[in-house]
Amino acid sequence: MRKGALLLALLLPASSIAEGATGRLEARIEPAIQKGRRELLRRLPKIVESPGSDYPVGRIAFPITALLKSGVSPENGQIQAAFAQMAALTVEKTYCAACYLFALDALWRAKYKEARADGRISTVVPHRATGDVKKKISELVRWLLDARLKRHGSWTYEKADSRSRHDFSNTQFAVLGLRIGLEHGVEIPRETLTQVATLFVAAITSEKEVAQLEFTVETTLEEKLKITKVDPRRRYRVAPGGWGYTDPRRGRGRRDEPYASMTAAGASSLLIALRALEGRGNARLRSESEKTLYAAYAWISRHFDHYVAPGKQLFYTLYSLEKLGDLGGIAKFGEHDWYREGAERILEKQRKNGGWGSYVNTSFALLFLTRATRPFDPTTPPPILTGGGKENSGQVSRDLVYIERIDGFLSARALLQYLGDTRRQKLVSVGEEVVRHYAPDSREDLVRLLLPLWTKRDRITAFVKKALRDITGVRSGHRKAYVAWQEQFEEVRALETKENLTAEEVARQLEKLETFRLKARVVGLAQRRGMRSLAGLFIHEISVPSAEYRYQRKVHGTLTLWIDAHIQAPAGADPAGWKAAAQAWQAWWRKNGENWEAEHRKK
Numbered sequence: 075m076r077k078g079a080l081l082l083a084l085l086l087p088a089s090s091i092a093e094g095a096t097g098r099l100e101a102r103i104e105p106a107i108q109k110g111r112r113e114l115l116r117r118l119p120k121i122v123e124s125p126g127s128d129y130p131v132g133r134i135a136f137p138i139t140a141l142l143k144s145g146v147s148p149e150n151g152q153i154q155a156a157f158a159q160m161a162a163l164t165v166e167k168t169y170c171a172a173c174y175l176f177a178l179d180a181l182w183r184a185k186y187k188e189a190r191a192d193g194r195i196s197t198v199v200p201h202r203a204t205g206d207v208k209k210k211i212s213e214l215v216r217w218l219l220d221a222r223l224k225r226h227g228s229w230t231y232e233k234a235d236s237r238s239r240h241d242f243s244n245t246q247f248a249v250l251g252l253r254i255g256l257e258h259g260v261e262i263p264r265e266t267l268t269q270v271a272t273l274f275v276a277a278i279t280s281e282k283e284v285a286q287l288e289f290t291v292e293t294t295l296e297e298k299l300k301i302t303k304v305d306p307r308r309r310y311r312v313a314p315g316g317w318g319y320t321d322p323r324r325g326r327g328r329r330d331e332p333y334a335s336m337t338a339a340g341a342s343s344l345l346i347a348l349r350a351l352e353g354r355g356n357a358r359l360r361s362e363s364e365k366t367l368y369a370a371y372a373w374i375s376r377h378f379d380h381y382v383a384p385g386k387q388l389f390y391t392l393y394s395l396e397k398l399g400d401l402g403g404i405a406k407f408g409e410h411d412w413y414r415e416g417a418e419r420i421l422e423k424q425r426k427n428g429g430w431g432s433y434v435n436t437s438f439a440l441l442f443l444t445r446a447t448r449p450f451d452p453t454t455p456p457p458i459l460t461g462g463g464k465e466n467s468g469q470v471s472r473d474l475v476y477i478e479r480i481d482g483f484l485s486a487r488a489l490l491q492y493l494g495d496t497r498r499q500k501l502v503s504v505g506e507e508v509v510r511h512y513a514p515d516s517r518e519d520l521v522r523l524l525l526p527l528w529t530k531r532d533r534i535t536a537f538v539k540k541a542l543r544d545i546t547g548v549r550s551g552h553r554k555a556y557v558a559w560q561e562q563f564e565e566v567r568a569l570e571t572k573e574n575l576t577a578e579e580v581a582r583q584l585e586k587l588e589t590f591r592l593k594a595r596v597v598g599l600a601q602r603r604g605m606r607s608l609a610g611l612f613i614h615e616i617s618v619p620s621a622e623y624r625y626q627r628k629v630h631g632t633l634t635l636w637i638d639a640h641i642q643a644p645a646g647a648d649p650a651g652w653k654a655a656a657q658a659w660q661a662w663w664r665k666n667g668e669n670w671e672a673e674h675r676k677k
Contacts, residue, residue: 109428135173140437142180172251215255227269246339280315290406315369334380338394341370375408389438590622
């Protein structure tokens, strides 16, 4: 998935699949993301020009984050202009500092992913920000640390003093911002993290009745593919509990009662603090924090209908749920697949223009659909988009390949990159399955993904060599031969996208190519563009001896489409039959070619 999702950045690439309320969820997510991204990008210039006086930095940073997470290039001119505008503004609010951190992190991740995709980075490297980006991240983290209500461990809208009131929404954003600082190597004092954990442990409001909790954790790719057996379900008995907008210990009221968005926000904040304190916190706080997390999971499982209930807070609520689900590596709360149910509700609410109402709600929706909070790690397994069956494989993106053993889809790009990063031998059979079932008319696209895996003498490189031979038709044991093929393939692709293409350019490319599978692609291009002036060249081509009889069949089919000569093609790989067919075409051309060309020129 994305791509979702692939994945969905990781994980669901662009496709031309049809939408429909009855269609498979995975088949509908990527078009929804594309439409939402276009609408948000359309609105961005106005947002940047007039962000408002209350949260100007945050109002620019939040949609930028959504756009970058949903696939807009960091080199996009509008994105760069937005960052320039933010740099000229002063950060004065907690939401602004946190959202600025979100945007900087999304920018850095997007640049890293583009470098990986372009082959500029071929190995797993540290992905922490450097230079001016790292400097700005450190500055914003310091702002957040200075802004907190120090005795309480929470945040409010602006820099706090002893009289300030806190709230768990600002606190959620601040803690998410601190997490970004941690991921980029910024030191966060242990005292701050301890106070956050202590706050949420103490401020939870528990229900009286103890419940049996079950939640399902995300598993490794090997476990999902049933290479390694594991039970992903976790069961506990606990009293469900949650959080409201404020700490109930400071005066009970309606705003202190647990509700959906704040319970997910509180749990994700506690989870971030707990993980950051590993090896630094006391055992008692860890134990209490874990019990509190399970209580929150139980509350979410029991009240899951609140997360998909219609209302003005739907998108923020699901945004908060995505943070917890992805940070916690949780696949299901009870029987609820939180991503699938949330995505269904978001897709139902998408408007004709591609957005979800306000640009803030559109940003929330895109961040949920793209699973923007997935931990950024080059060796994180790609998600599996389950369900739907092989019969629906035509509805999903070409990058997604159906894997029968799991009744689900994997992103070919994500799987091959993961295989190259981890060199896990057990996954070779999955790589073979992905190559075997990839869209037949796009298999050449895999060459670019396979070449980076050819690094050392092991089972993975052996798999790559075989796959490259099968895809390209090149018979060589040297990597450089396939690199050369890929370079020629890119030249052919460039011709295919050229608007004012001439027959002379096609002829030069055809004569230059050395492999018959690429030649067949050029012949197909000439056929689609109706370049009948190349008929004489094609008659020469069909006479060239080739073990790839499919190339000769391609040329023959094109000639038959253009010329009514009634020359039969052999049934299959029949060298003598193809030689006779070539001779028949040559004889026809000697007799009729001059007149045919003259007639063609008149037309």
